[in-house]
Amino acid sequence: MGKIIAVYTATGNSLYAARKIEGYRPILIEKILSGEETIPDDTESLGFAFPVYCWGVPYPMRRFIREYMAGRDNSRLKYVFAIATSASTPLSTLADMERELADIGIALAYSASVRMPDAYLPLQKKAVTEEKTRTIIGKADEDLAAISSAIADESVSIPTRGPLYHVMRRISPYAIKPEKTKLRASDRCIGCSLCERICPMGNISIKDGKAVFGDECISCFACYHRCPESAIEYPGAIGQYHGIVPTEDLIRR
Ligand SMILES: Cc1cc2nc3c(=O)[nH]c(=O)nc-3n(C[C@H](O)[C@H](O)[C@H](O)COP(=O)(O)O)c2cc1C
Numbered sequence: 001m002g003k004i005i006a007v008y009t010a011t012g013n014s015l016y017a018a019r020k021i022e023g024y025r026p027i028l029i030e031k032i033l034s035g036e037e038t039i040p041d042d043t044e045s046l047g048f049a050f051p052v053y054c055w056g057v058p059y060p061m062r063r064f065i066r067e068y069m070a071g072r073d074n075s076r077l078k079y080v081f082a083i084a085t086s087a088s089t090p091l092s093t094l095a096d097m098e099r100e101l102a103d104i105g106i107a108l109a110y111s112a113s114v115r116m117p118d119a120y121l122p123l124q125k126k127a128v129t130e131e132k133t134r135t136i137i138g139k140a141d142e143d144l145a146a147i148s149s150a151i152a153d154e155s156v157s158i159p160t161r162g163p164l165y166h167v168m169r170r171i172s173p174y175a176i177k178p179e180k181t182k183l184r185a186s187d188r189c190i191g192c193s194l195c196e197r198i199c200p201m202g203n204i205s206i207k208d209g210k211a212v213f214g215d216e217c218i219s220c221f222a223c224y225h226r227c228p229e230s231a232i233e234y235p236g237a238i239g240q241y242h243g244i245v246p247t248e249d250l251i252r253r
C-alpha cells in the first residue's frame with residue numbers, strides 16, 4: 001500500500017514541499033506519464049503538489065488529472081490531498097483543484113498552501129537572493145511540518161471557493177496556456193541541452209549547438225533559472241533563482 005505524491009514543479013519548490021511530507025514518495029508527473037514511474041494500483045493515500053499559476057492549477061497538472069488520473073481506476077483511493085506552493089496567495093487555487101478532482105470522481109480530503117520563493121519573471125521586481133530564499137524557506141519549513149502532521153493524522157480540510165473562484169476558474173487556464181515565448185538563448189549558450197531535458201513542456205530543442213524555443217511555453221522559467229551559463233535572456237529579468245532542490249532532480253527526459 002504505497003503513499004505517493006504526484007508532483008508538478010518547474011523551479012523545484014513543489015518537489016521540495018512534497019519531500020517534507022513524511023511517509024510519502026514524491027514522483028514527478030512527467031515520469032508517470034512517460035511510464036518510467038507509476039502510481040501503484042493499491043495506492044490508498046495520494047497527494048498532489050504543484051505551484052499556483054495565475055491563481056489556478058498549472059496547465060501540466062490540469063492535463064495530468066484530466067488525461068492520466070481520469071483514465072485510471074481510482075476506486076482504492078481513501079485519502080487524497082493537495083499542496084500548492086505560491087509566491088503570495090493561492091486565492092482560489094485549491095478550490096480549483098478540488099473541482100478538477102471532483103470532475104473525475106475523486107474527493108479531495110485535505111488541502112494546504114505554503115509560501116515559497118517566486119521565480120515568475122514578468123512580475124519580478126527584485127532578484128531572489130540567497131538570503132531572501134533562506135528566510136522564506138525557514139518559514140515554509142515550519143508550515144510544511146504542520147502540514148505533514150495534519151496529513152499523517154489524515155486531517156480533513158476542504159478549500160473554500162471565495163468570491164473570485166468562478167472568475168479565476170475561467171481566466172486562469174487561459175492566462176498561462178502554452179504559447180510562444182520571449183525567452184531566447186544568448187551567445188553564452190554552449191548547447192549543453194540541460195534546458196531541453198528540464199523543460200516540462202518539451203518546448204526546447206538544440207539546433208546548431210544552441211537552445212531554440214518552440215511555441216508551447218507555459219512561462220514556468222525552469223530553463224531560465226537553471227541554465228548553468230546564465231545564457232537565457234528574458235526582457236527585464238533580474239537574476240536567476242537557483243532553487244532549493246538539485247538541478248538533476250528536475251530532469252524529466
Ligand atoms: C507562470 C507562473 C504563474 C504564477 N502565478 C502565481 C500566482 O498567481 N500567485 C502566486 O502566489 N504565485 C504565483 N507564481 C509563483 C509560484 O507559484 C511559486 O513560485 C511556486 O512556488 C513555484 O513552484 P515550483 O518551483 O514548484 O515550480 C507563479 C509562477 C509562475 C511561473
Ligand code: SF4
Nearest residue numbers: 189190192193195227
Ligand atoms: S542550459 Fe543554457 S547553456 Fe545549456 S543549452 Fe540551455 S541555454 Fe544553452
Ligand code: SF4
Nearest residue numbers: 199217218220221223
Ligand atoms: S521553454 Fe517555457 S515551458 Fe519550457 S522550461 Fe522554459 S519557460 Fe518553462
